Amino acid sequence: MITGHRLAAAVLALGCLAPAQAQDKPTLVLERLMKDLAQVKSARGRFVERKHFAMLNAPLESSGTLVYVAPGRLEKHMTSPRQESLILEGERLIVERKDKGQRRTFALQEHPVLWAFVESMRSTLNGDLATLQRFYEVRLEGNAGAWRLRLRPKEPRMRQAASEIRVGGSGTWVNRIEIDEAGGDRSVTEVTREAG
Amino acid sequence: MSPAARWALAAWIAGAAACAAVIARTEFSTDLSAFLPRSPSPVQQALVEQLRDGVVSRLTLIAVQGDSPDRLAELSKRLAASLRASREFAAVNNGEEAGFEKDRDLVWRHRYLLSTAVKAERFSAVGLRASLEELLAQLASPAGVLLQRLSAADPGGELLRLLEELAPATRPRLHGGVWFSEDSRRALLVAQTRAAASDIDAQKRALGLIQDSFAAAGAGADARLQVTGPGVFSVASRDRIRADAWRFSLIATVLIAAMLIALYRSVRVLGLGLLPVASGALAGVAAVSLAFGSVHGITLAFGVTLIGEAVDYAIYLFTQNAPGATAQSTFERIWPTLRLGLATSICGFSAMLFSGFTGLAQLGLFSIAGLVVAAGVTRWALPAWLPRGFTVAAVAGFAPRVMALARAAPRLRHALVVLLAAAVAFLLLRPQPLWSGSLASLSPISPREQALDRELRQDLGAPDPRYLVVVHAADEQAALQASERAALALRDAVAKGWLQGFDSPAAYLPSEAAQRERQAALPPPPTLRQNLQEAQKGLAFRPNVFEPFVRDVGAARTMPLLDRASLQGTSLALRLDALLVKRPTGWAAMLPLRGVSDAKAIADAVAGTSAGVLLDLRQELDELYRGYLREAQINSLLGAAAIVALLLAALRSPRRVFDVVAPLAAAALVTCGLLALGGHELSIFHLVGLLLVVAVGSNYSLFFDRAAPVQDRGRTLLSLVFAAVTTVIGFGLLAFSSVPVLNAIGSTVGIGAAMALAFSAILSRPSGTEGAYARAS
Numbered sequence: 018m019i020t021g022h023r024l025a026a027a028v029l030a031l032g033c034l035a036p037a038q039a040q041d042k043p044t045l046v047l048e049r050l051m052k053d054l055a056q057v058k059s060a061r062g063r064f065v066e067r068k069h070f071a072m073l074n075a076p077l078e079s080s081g082t083l084v085y086v087a088p089g090r091l092e093k094h095m096t097s098p099r100q101e102s103l104i105l106e107g108e109r110l111i112v113e114r115k116d117k118g119q120r121r122t123f124a125l126q127e128h129p130v131l132w133a134f135v136e137s138m139r140s141t142l143n144g145d146l147a148t149l150q151r152f153y154e155v156r157l158e159g160n161a162g163a164w165r166l167r168l169r170p171k172e173p174r175m176r177q178a179a180s181e182i183r184v185g186g187s188g189t190w191v192n193r194i195e196i197d198e199a200g201g202d203r204s205v206t207e208v209t210r211e212a213g
Numbered sequence: 214m215s216p217a218a219r220w221a222l223a224a225w226i227a228g229a230a231a232c233a234a235v236i237a238r239t240e241f242s243t244d245l246s247a248f249l250p251r252s253p254s255p256v257q258q259a260l261v262e263q264l265r266d267g268v269v270s271r272l273t274l275i276a277v278q279g280d281s282p283d284r285l286a287e288l289s290k291r292l293a294a295s296l297r298a299s300r301e302f303a304a305v306n307n308g309e310e311a312g313f314e315k316d317r318d319l320v321w322r323h324r325y326l327l328s329t330a331v332k333a334e335r336f337s338a339v340g341l342r343a344s345l346e347e348l349l350a351q352l353a354s355p356a357g358v359l360l361q362r363l364s365a366a367d368p369g370g371e372l373l374r375l376l377e378e379l380a381p382a383t384r385p386r387l388h389g390g391v392w393f394s395e396d397s398r399r400a401l402l403v404a405q406t407r408a409a410a411s412d413i414d415a416q417k418r419a420l421g422l423i424q425d426s427f428a429a430a431g432a433g434a435d436a437r438l439q440v441t442g443p444g445v446f447s448v449a450s451r452d453r454i455r456a457d458a459w460r461f462s463l464i465a466t467v468l469i470a471a472m473l474i475a476l477y478r479s480v481r482v483l484g485l486g487l488l489p490v491a492s493g494a495l496a497g498v499a500a501v502s503l504a505f506g507s508v509h510g511i512t513l514a515f516g517v518t519l520i521g522e523a524v525d526y527a528i529y530l531f532t533q534n535a536p537g538a539t540a541q542s543t544f545e546r547i548w549p550t551l552r553l554g555l556a557t558s559i560c561g562f563s564a565m566l567f568s569g570f571t572g573l574a575q576l577g578l579f580s581i582a583g584l585v586v587a588a589g590v591t592r593w594a595l596p597a598w599l600p601r602g603f604t605v606a607a608v609a610g611f612a613p614r615v616m617a618l619a620r621a622a623p624r625l626r627h628a629l630v631v632l633l634a635a636a637v638a639f640l641l642l643r644p645q646p647l648w649s650g651s652l653a654s655l656s657p658i659s660p661r662e663q664a665l666d667r668e669l670r671q672d673l674g675a676p677d678p679r680y681l682v683v684v685h686a687a688d689e690q691a692a693l694q695a696s697e698r699a700a701l702a703l704r705d706a707v708a709k710g711w712l713q714g715f716d717s718p719a720a721y722l723p724s725e726a727a728q729r730e731r732q733a734a735l736p737p738p739p740t741l742r743q744n745l746q747e748a749q750k751g752l753a754f755r756p757n758v759f760e761p762f763v764r765d766v767g768a769a770r771t772m773p774l775l776d777r778a779s780l781q782g783t784s785l786a787l788r789l790d791a792l793l794v795k796r797p798t799g800w801a802a803m804l805p806l807r808g809v810s811d812a813k814a815i816a817d818a819v820a821g822t823s824a825g826v827l828l829d830l831r832q833e834l835d836e837l838y839r840g841y842l843r844e845a846q847i848n849s850l851l852g853a854a855a856i857v858a859l860l861l862a863a864l865r866s867p868r869r870v871f872d873v874v875a876p877l878a879a880a881a882l883v884t885c886g887l888l889a890l891g892g893h894e895l896s897i898f899h900l901v902g903l904l905l906v907v908a909v910g911s912n913y914s915l916f917f918d919r920a921a922p923v924q925d926r927g928r929t930l931l932s933l934v935f936a937a938v939t940t941v942i943g944f945g946l947l948a949f950s951s952v953p954v955l956n957a958i959g960s961t962v963g964i965g966a967a968m969a970l971a972f973s974a975i976l977s978r979p980s981g982t983e984g985a986y987a988r989a990s
Contacts, residue, residue, distance in 0.1 A: 068352065068353065070352060071755075072364065072365060072754060072755055072758045073352070073753040073754060073755065074753055074754070074755050075753045077349070077352055077353045077753070079353050079354075095353075095354070098350075098353060099350065101354050108386070112354075114354075124386050124387065126386055126387035126388060
């Protein structure tokens with residue numbers, strides 16, 4: 018109920034903020050944002066991820082490419098510091114480490130926490146509000162040019178792993194993902210459009 | 214009652230009482246021991262043990278389908294809960310994480326005793342460096358988010374490695390927290406019965422419980438339950454054999470009794486006629502019990518059919534009793550023929566008696582003892598008890614017609630030769646083998662049920678019940694050590710791609726030696742701290758961050774070793790109990806294999822460790838069966854030779870021996886041809902049927918061979934026809950059974966007996982000197 022309430026409040030607030038905006042710059046409500054995101058059939062970008070771990074005295078940085086193909090495929094290919102791929106395909110997550118010749122498949126149904134994590138990204142890209150709200154309380158902040166979804170896990174087990182995930186973007190482009198882990202660890206991923 | 218009749222009665226009562234006394238103390242078995250060779254090799258022993266009460270044989274696979282996935286998931290949970298509450302099942306698994314926390318906790322606490330990766334070099338500065346670099350790589354990994362919470366106490370990732378090792382390689386998908394098939398149409402459960410698959414009564418109770426629990430779980434109208442597994446199959450097999458045996462013998466009894474009542478017009482005579490068979494059956498069971506110590510279900514189920522010949526004894530006696538003649542004189546006239554027929558039958562059944570297949574040997578002994586006693590009762594009791602002046606009135610009406618047929622029969626000689634040639638040519642020229650070498654051909658389980666079993670097994674990733682490594686050892690520790698050696702070879706085989714995975718008791722409970730070795734490999738805290746410091750140099754880890762690891766390793770070095778008792782209450786205990794079993798002599802460990810692709814290579818690798826042997830259950834069983842079949846075929850040929858020798862000695866004329874043997878051989882050949890034409894692959898029970906054809910048919914051809922006084926010939930012929938009709942009714946009905954064993958015996962004897970009579974008539978000599986019916990009129 019909290020979700021519904023907050024959503025209503027957010028929609029109301031945003032509606033009040035821009036009651037008479039022109040049609041080429043539509044009002045940013047959650048449903049509208051998700052609908053717009055759902056129009057994107059594929060996207061490709063470079064990411065840089067910084068992970069801050071309590072047990073480490075310096076952040077870990079990694080980078081590579083992100084590929085999204087509607088409706089359910091998401092690939093994260095890390096190229097630095099080494100080759101590793103994460104491929105999300107329907108309800109399966111495949112982790113490939115070419116350097117070790119390893120390839121492991123996880124069924125998301127069996128790993129609820131993992132599932133929640135991947136849906137924060139995939140459901141957002143897919144504009145699938147229903148799935149997103151299955152796992153998270155969703156709040157939208159900002160405007161069409163610079164929006165931010167604040168996702169708070171609903172499942173207690175997921176809350177033990179992450180306290181909040183923030184997905185930021187501009188228009189239909191997701192450019193920043195921040196994950197606050199429960200133990201105080203944190204990761205920030207920035208995504209830029211790949212040139213060419 | 215005459216003195217002779219009184220003596221006969223006294224002797225019969227004494228004999229029956231003695232048999233009853235033996236039978237009262239007889240143990241009846243229904244397990245697979247009948248398939249165990251009388252002097253089994255260790256592999257065969259292990260094979261039968263596996264089938265009888267191996268782990269995999271206790272798994273019942275359950276599927277619930279026909280409703281929405283959410284409702285099926287709910288049903289699965291309720292069904293599992295009520296099955297878990299019962300005493301019939303050792304474990305019920307449907308994917309719910311019930312008890313998983315306990316498992317995880319146990320594995321976490323004992324990770325350094327359980328993990329096969331614990332070696333001294335992994336805790337050296339160099340080994341730790343490698344672990345820490347790997348940890349860093351995992352933390353950087355996109356998938357690394359989740360594992361770092363435990364890393365401070367487990368930088369080498371022992372827990373994950375163990376959980377991965379202990380979990381089955383392929384698991385069904387989950388929906389609503391329970392297992393589902395790939396297409397989400399079926400919710401899946403696995404229940405492990407406490408009882409072995411061979412304990413059919415317990416399996417039936419377990420099956421009933423599953424069905425009742427499902428009904429009580431409030432399933433919607435469309436939801437359906439499907440159950441499969443070795444236990445389910447053994448229940449279905451027994452029920453089907455029982456139901457068919459009952460149904461068909463009931464129909465046959467009614468038909469035959471109606472026919473005999475119509476002929477005899479006396480209930481007393483009908484009862485007398487059944488006396489030889491009943492006495493023979495009693496004596497057969499007693500003889501088998503005395504010789505083998507127990508009587509198998511197979512023997513009981515088929516033994517009585519095998520002494521069907523004894524029904525004929527009474528028919529011969531009663532039908533051939535002419536008006537005015539005494540039963541004693543009639544008996545004395547036919548006795549030489551019956552006696553020779555009996556001896557012929559004994560020669561034939563000896564083929565079974567000397568079989569290495571216990572079930573067949575029991576059947577052989579049962580038949581021989583039963584026939585001898587039935588003949589004795591016919592000899593000493595029936596003539597004395599038959600009402601004075603009894604005669605079959607119908608003879609006068611039927612005899613002339615039968616005589617006419619017998620006279621006409623020899624005209625078909627050429628046709629018979631052509632038929633015989635056709636049968637031989639067909640049998641020789643058809644591309645398929647005549648005999649089936651697969652034991653599966655005897656299974657009453659339909660291909661559809663077998664397909665369901667395969668499907669569910671695949672859905673569940675349940676072990677293939679076909680392959681497993683078996684280890685025998687003097688004590689529990691030796692069995693665990695041998696399992697560890699075998700597992701080493703198997704891990705190597707997995708890496709080479711010969712199989713997908715395996716399960717081992719030592720994974721849940723390592724041998725004490727292995728646990729001590731692992732404790733010895735762990736460095737004391739000061740050394741470990743030093744090694745860590747060195748390993749951390751230049752890496753981004755904060756100092757002292759691995760203190761929980763140092764503490765846990767320190768505790769593991771001196772903690773009490775893991776034993777059976779410490780697994781109590783976890784699902785690991787159940788899995789261990791299933792894989793490590795105490796036997797009357799020593800201990801046995803089993804390592805079931807999954808996804809075998811190169812059995813030969815695995816067998817060699819396992820044999821190389823001399824820890825155990827790879828069992829290919831299906832192949833071993835088929836091999837065993839083929840061995841029995843070959844042996845039975847050879848014994849049958851020897852039996853045939855013995856019959857010829859016996860007839861030569863008795864008849865002293867090669868020509869007469871030919872006259873007696875030719876119809877039987879022709880009947881056997883044509884029967885084989887007809888069965889093959891009907892699409893049957895012949896099994897060992899078809900062979901038993903052929904032996905029976907020879908036993909029954911030898912009486913026909915002997916009666917044709919023997920000269921009877923002219924006035925008795927019509928009666929003799931008619932008695933043969935009556936005998937053949939009862940045999941064809943009794944066995945022919947079994948041919949309609951869908952149970953392969955019953956069908957095999959029924960169709961073979963039904964066709965064979967009719968052929969034997971017809972061919973005996975056709976091959977009788979119209980102008981011979983010895984016994985010619987055609988000439989007689």
